[in-house]
Amino acid sequence: MAEERQKQTGSFGCREFDTNLPAYLEGDKSPDIRMHAEQCSSCGSLLADIDSILVAARDLPMESPPPRVWSNIRATLAEEGLIREREGFWRRWTSSVSLVPRSAPAAALAFALVLAVIMVFKGDIQKNGNRNPGLSPATISNTVPVGLLGVQSNLAQTVKEMEENYRLHEASLDPSAKLVHRAGLTSLNNSIQECLDSLEKQPHNTLVRDYLMQAYAQKAEVLASALEYGGR
């Protein structure tokens, strides 16, 4: 029968078809294969079936693993210490805020450290309820300004609380150190006030906001340093 078929389709028979079919399916579109497939029902069926299989294979849908797969992966990564601890709000904030100028990496590092100190002191303040209810507002140089964005307002509030704490401990500080801290705080308070004045006129000036945040951060650094010194 094969010989008959070979004769029917000329020199390109079923055996040649079989030999050349893989290359044809790989893209070598030899007309001999197609012509033979049209004349030979057996080879035509084979070619059509393989085409159908290839179409179906390409259309097989992808499936999603159940959620527990990620849960297990995540748990293992955490167990092996491959996942870094999630950054806290302040660290994420400091990495995203645009400070101008930002030319000195050391300053950025110092700023991050200051914020870490802020968090510690803020925690102490909140935990110990260390506020003096009799403290006169007049002793606080800065109130939290209205109109600051959420993050800025949080920082201003924290600095305010640090300052309250500082006032409580100021009397026990070394007089010479107190002078130095006061001078620094006065200068920074002036800078903050200038920024706030500017923001009143230009509420959308991001550069002024950045300078304001820098001033608050520097003030926090001075206060943290003073509180640390006083605590010794």
Added chain:
Amino acid sequence: MSPQRPAASAAATETQLIARAQQGDEEAFAALFEAHKRRVYSLCLRMLGNPTEAEDLTQEAFLQLFRKIATFRGESAFSTWLHRLSVNVVLMHLRKKGLNQISLDETENSQGEPIKRDYGDDDRRLVGSIDRIGLNRAIAELPPGYRTVFILHDVEGYEHNEIAEIMNCSIGNSKSQLHKARLKLREWFQQHQSPQGRRSPAHVAREAREEQ
């Protein structure tokens, strides 16, 4: 030009995710998993035919990836790296199970009887389209070597040179195994279709004419 832009953007995003994952960023790990989970899981599922094993090996593949991610330098595409790793995880698993799945060069002559075709008139065309469930079953019943190369080439879209690299075999071997896999699949469908369901090519041609 425009179609390349999203691809370039996606690549840039993935590069950023990889950099973050290298620093241990959990969100980056999660995003990389999300981007590739379906392809890896589907690959495992088809190569193994068992959802539980596929889950385990998907997990194993991603864990291996994340453990090594610090060493990724971007010389090759991240997805290529991941999928090669996934294939290796599956192959190792099959080897541990004692299945004859090592490399295509070793299995060249061990995938069962050579496929001989009967040139007789009863070599009728399969009925209708190949359904998804049947194809999945047929793939699952292929010998492991055939199955792997068929999945990689005809389902996942790998080129023969990539398969040869992944499977550590020659390109010619990959082509040869693929063709045999396709013939085996057709044979499977022929065996699993009821004789009544088979139609002659003339019947099929007539149906096609009637549909037009």
